[in-house]
Amino acid sequence: MASDQQKKAAAEAALSHLQHANIVGIGTGSTVNFFIDALTSIKGSIDAVVSSSEASTERLRRHGFEVRELNAVDEIPVYVDGADEINRYLQMIKGGGGALTREKIIAAVSRRFICIADASKRVDVLGGFPLPVEVIPMARSYVAREMVKLGGWPALREGFATDNGNLILDVRNLQIMEPSHMEQTINNIPGVVTVGIFALRPADMLLLGTDQGVETLTAA
Numbered sequence: 001m002a003s004d005q006q007k008k009a010a011a012e013a014a015l016s017h018l019q020h021a022n023i024v025g026i027g028t029g030s031t032v033n034f035f036i037d038a039l040t041s042i043k044g045s046i047d048a049v050v051s052s053s054e055a056s057t058e059r060l061r062r063h064g065f066e067v068r069e070l071n072a073v074d075e076i077p078v079y080v081d082g083a084d085e086i087n088r089y090l091q092m093i094k095g096g097g098g099a100l101t102r103e104k105i106i107a108a109v110s111r112r113f114i115c116i117a118d119a120s121k122r123v124d125v126l127g128g129f130p131l132p133v134e135v136i137p138m139a140r141s142y143v144a145r146e147m148v149k150l151g152g153w154p155a156l157r158e159g160f161a162t163d164n165g166n167l168i169l170d171v172r173n174l175q176i177m178e179p180s181h182m183e184q185t186i187n188n189i190p191g192v193v194t195v196g197i198f199a200l201r202p203a204d205m206l207l208l209g210t211d212q213g214v215e216t217l218t219a220a
């Protein structure tokens with residue numbers, strides 16, 4: 001099955017895990033785009049959505065969803081988002097689309113985080129995918145040097161600014177054996193807005209599109 005078909009199958013499977021949530025948190029990326037499209041079939045049962053990026057907001061509005069500011073909601077029952085890599089503990093690397101900061105904030109507010117992904121995203125050790133780090137522009141070189149001290153090879157994502165007006169360093173060559181520790185270490189570097197490791201708040205459930213169908217995984 002092509003990866004797009006796997007993404008679509010995982011996205012559609014997420015519909016049956018919303019459990020009548022009145023507010024749904026929406027991630028960013030091509031898998032989430034399939035989810036947004038599928039969500040239209042139950043639009044009537046959702047009061048509003050909270051979006052993690054301008055791109056998702058635009059798609060949601062086009063489909064007629066009410067997009068609510070995060071500050072206007074107290075709690076989000078369920079958040080659905082993709083991942084660039086995910087391990088057996090449902091810890092992830094995210095940020096391939098550059099929306100990692102807003103994604104991490106919405107994940108923190110949400111009661112349940114459902115990750116939807118194609119089979120290629122499932123890994124034993126995080127770090128094969130270049131780790132995105134959102135940085136304040138004036139700290140770019142300093143943070144890059146700090147990444148080198150950690151053994152990484154940082155590269156500026158050329159011609160890209162996040163929805164928050166910041167830059168992204170994509171860091172290769174990191175074998176992330178202790179994701180929570182690495183998440184804290186990198187987040188503590190002055191100038192880092194967010195690192196794309198989601199380990200301190202992992203997903204609660206993974207819906208993985210595979211050639212054999214959609215597998216449902218909870219943390220090992």
Ligand SMILES: O=C(CO)[C@H](O)[C@H](O)COP(=O)(O)O
Pocket residue numbers: 027028029030031032081082083084093094095096097098099100103
């Ligand atoms: O973290 C993300 C965006 O910041 C995405 O969830 C991640 O990049 C996966 O994207 P896709 O569904 O297109 O493979």
